[in-house]
């Protein structure tokens with residue numbers, strides 16, 4: 477049985493929920509951002525194209541099959557995403573990108589992560605110090621709340 481067009485669109489929407497972070501593999505367009513450019517998915521349109529806001533600016537759609545992209549899957553890709561969030565982190569009362577908990581008061585008063593250019597909560601700052609000392613197993617950046625939640629349909633990260 478041939479898969480209906482609607483099924484493909486639905487499957488693509490599930491795979492690339494709004495807010496999830498993607499990495500461009502290639503794009504058949506002279507205006508396209510370079511391979512490796514990251515973006516945040518805004519929607520999947522009715523033709524099944526992925527519509528992102530690219531970190532480099534611009535909103536060229538990814539036409540799957542013609543163009544290619546994938547979700548964040550490596551530590552390097554997760555670090556790029558976290559560094560990017562770090563530049564946009566709210567100045568106060570934000571959420572910890574590592575554990576997702578509320579960070580009371582000024583963001584600058586919390587802990588600078590050892591693994592990405594972003595502030596984390598005091599508890600995570602302590603855990604990271606233990607990770608760095610080899611006392612705790614390090615949590616991969618791909619498992620951080622700010623990376624995982626958007627990838628799994630939690631919507632755009634608003635930390």
Ligand SMILES: [Zn+2]
Nearest residue numbers: 572575597600
């Ligand atoms: Zn935390």
